[in-house]
Amino acid sequence: MSKDTLTIVDNRTEKTYEVPLFKGAVRAMDLRQIKVNAEDFGVMTYDPAFMNTASCQSSITFIDGDKGILRYRGYPIEQLAEKCSFLEVAYLVLFGELPTASQLKEWETEITLHTMIHESVKKFMAGFHYDAHPMGMLVSTVAALSTFYPDAKSVLDPKVRRLQILRLIGKMPTIAACAYRHRMGYPIVNPDNDLSYTANFMNMLWRMVEPKFVANPVLARALDILFILHADHEQNCGTNAMRAVGSSQADPYLATAAAAAALAGPLHGGANEEVLKMLDEISTVDRIPAFIEQVKGGKGRLMGFGHRVYKNYDPRARIIKQTAEEVFKVTGRNPKLEIAIELEKIALSDEYFIKRKLYPNVDFYSGIIYQAMGFTPEMFTVLFAIPRTAGWLAQWQEMITDPEQKIARPRQIYTGHWIKEVVPIEKRG
Ligand SMILES: CC(C)(COP(=O)(O)OP(=O)(O)OC[C@H]1O[C@@H](n2cnc3c(N)ncnc32)[C@H](O)[C@@H]1OP(=O)(O)O)[C@@H](O)C(=O)NCCC(=O)NCCS
Numbered sequence: 001m002s003k004d005t006l007t008i009v010d011n012r013t014e015k016t017y018e019v020p021l022f023k024g025a026v027r028a029m030d031l032r033q034i035k036v037n038a039e040d041f042g043v044m045t046y047d048p049a050f051m052n053t054a055s056c057q058s059s060i061t062f063i064d065g066d067k068g069i070l071r072y073r074g075y076p077i078e079q080l081a082e083k084c085s086f087l088e089v090a091y092l093v094l095f096g097e098l099p100t101a102s103q104l105k106e107w108e109t110e111i112t113l114h115t116m117i118h119e120s121v122k123k124f125m126a127g128f129h130y131d132a133h134p135m136g137m138l139v140s141t142v143a144a145l146s147t148f149y150p151d152a153k154s155v156l157d158p159k160v161r162r163l164q165i166l167r168l169i170g171k172m173p174t175i176a177a178c179a180y181r182h183r184m185g186y187p188i189v190n191p192d193n194d195l196s197y198t199a200n201f202m203n204m205l206w207r208m209v210e211p212k213f214v215a216n217p218v219l220a221r222a223l224d225i226l227f228i229l230h231a232d233h234e235q236n237c238g239t240n241a242m243r244a245v246g247s248s249q250a251d252p253y254l255a256t257a258a259a260a261a262a263l264a265g266p267l268h269g270g271a272n273e274e275v276l277k278m279l280d281e282i283s284t285v286d287r288i289p290a291f292i293e294q295v296k297g298g299k300g301r302l303m304g305f306g307h308r309v310y311k312n313y314d315p316r317a318r319i320i321k322q323t324a325e326e327v328f329k330v331t332g333r334n335p336k337l338e339i340a341i342e343l344e345k346i347a348l349s350d351e352y353f354i355k356r357k358l359y360p361n362v363d364f365y366s367g368i369i370y371q372a373m374g375f376t377p378e379m380f381t382v383l384f385a386i387p388r389t390a391g392w393l394a395q396w397q398e399m400i401t402d403p404e405q406k407i408a409r410p411r412q413i414y415t416g417h418w419i420k421e422v423v424p425i426e427k428r429g
Contacts, residue, residue: 010034025054044411050235056243056405060093060394061234068312072232073097081319086227087111087197090169090390093232094397108197114170115191115200117178118148122188125178134179134382135264141175142168143257152251155400164252165393172386173197177204180379189213198223201386206374219373222327223383226366229316230384232391236308238263242392243399244408252396259392260385266303269384272367273377275304279336279343279368288343296352304364305347311357320365327369334372340365 006026008017019030032042047053062071070077072093080089084098091099091107099107124144128137146152149167154160178188181204189204192213199215202223207213233239242259246252263269282291295302307314324337344360347353367380375383399405 008034010036012036023057028053044413046413050240055235055240055408056399056402058234058395058398059096060391060398061232063234063309065307065309065311068310068315070233070315077229077315078319081225081228084228085196086224086231086387089228089231090387093390094165094394110166111170111197112191112193112200114166115174115193117171117174121145121148121175122178125175125182128179128182130185131183132179134176134183134378135260135270135385137179137182138175138382138385139257139260139264141179142172142253142260144253145171146251146253146257149251149253152253155246155249155251161252161397161400165397168252168256168389168393172389173201174204176379176382176386177201179382180205183378196220196224198227216330218326218330222323222369223373225319225323226369226383227387229319229362230387232388232394234309237265237268238388239392239395242396246396246399247405247408249400252393255396256389256392259388263385263388264381269363269381269388271303271361272363272370272380272384275340275363276336276367276371276377276380278303279339282339282343285339285342288339288346292343292346292350296350302343302347302353302358304361304367305353306356306358307361310359310361313359314361316362317360317364320362320369324365324369324372327372331372331374334368336368336371340368 004021034043199220202215203213238259241262245258246255
């Protein structure tokens, strides 16, 4: 009979330990009993960048990186992108099941009632420099919401949590649009409750003097699909920040600001902005081979390629590529698409990329669509943060209600000096 355990022999002491496997994993605390003597701290695991450490149990998102599978709550991303709206998917991610028609109606109404921001939030945002990066504005303003909603501190109260979830999902597009219009020097547009989540976002971004903004339905649907694709992606850098900060019971505005700050980095959500810069730098198809050689020589990376988890084509990239065709029928073809397609073709047949299993990720094509829709590259990460807020909040809720979770506090292997005497400053040389 096989047993769900590991037998570990400590060659230092010749003692043998039997350690249970928990859902295929070793509980790191079970290793602590392995000691040389009573004073010994016990064995720890060492895993910089969490390459092989599960920090939680989660029932939200499933990824099989080798097969290129992504599911939210068991539903394949392809079906959700085809058949659902973003708010339906946000509900699914947050509450575990797709809403019924009446639940969806109520959910949409509740979110719509929370889209406005306090006038002082607008004044706060007016203080940013005219060319401030929209991610910096978003992160700071989301953190500032904490000062407007002190009730949010009661994170253990499910009713309070639900209210902050509505506020955050409702206000994220409003803050994002304010950040965009602040840079452009345009007046702020208030939300329009007649419009869908994405059509209203487009209204707040682009309405000028017309009495009623009418969003192009193809573009509004494309944005909705892009939001669905970005709603959650299990334990990545931003989500880990959300859980880590939330684990101190800081309110969800502060935790979401931390998650968004993590997302802002070029190796995470900032990658699609970098993809466009890269395509600009390449500028013509004939310069692709030289660029690829440069990357292979260790000079820079092929942005929008490679993923910590996907060692296959990112399923989101495939859906985005299809959505791009719909968008281009309305906007005209973005000339960068030709360069991107050729770059993908060359990279996918090159030994360097094949050997390392480097495939296009979600960011490779998303920037091209966003640009065709009229977004400037600085807005791309903001467009990622809006839908990911649903995922962050779902992960935060799961963490708060998980009896096994406590404040996140990793260990370290100390490599510094053991003990030193402080020399008076006049004698230091
Ligand atoms: C996403 C990413 C950070 C994952 O990194 P990771 O899991 O830590 O992988 P590593 O950095 O260990 O890379 C493994 C190998 O592939 C190479 N590699 C990874 N991504 C690469 C890329 N985009 N271009 C060229 N080489 C790349 C690394 O140089 C390394 O090569 P080596 O084994 O010869 O040293 C990385 O692939 C990357 O920087 N991609 C570009 C940025 C991007 O698109 N990010 C968006 C993610 S959704």
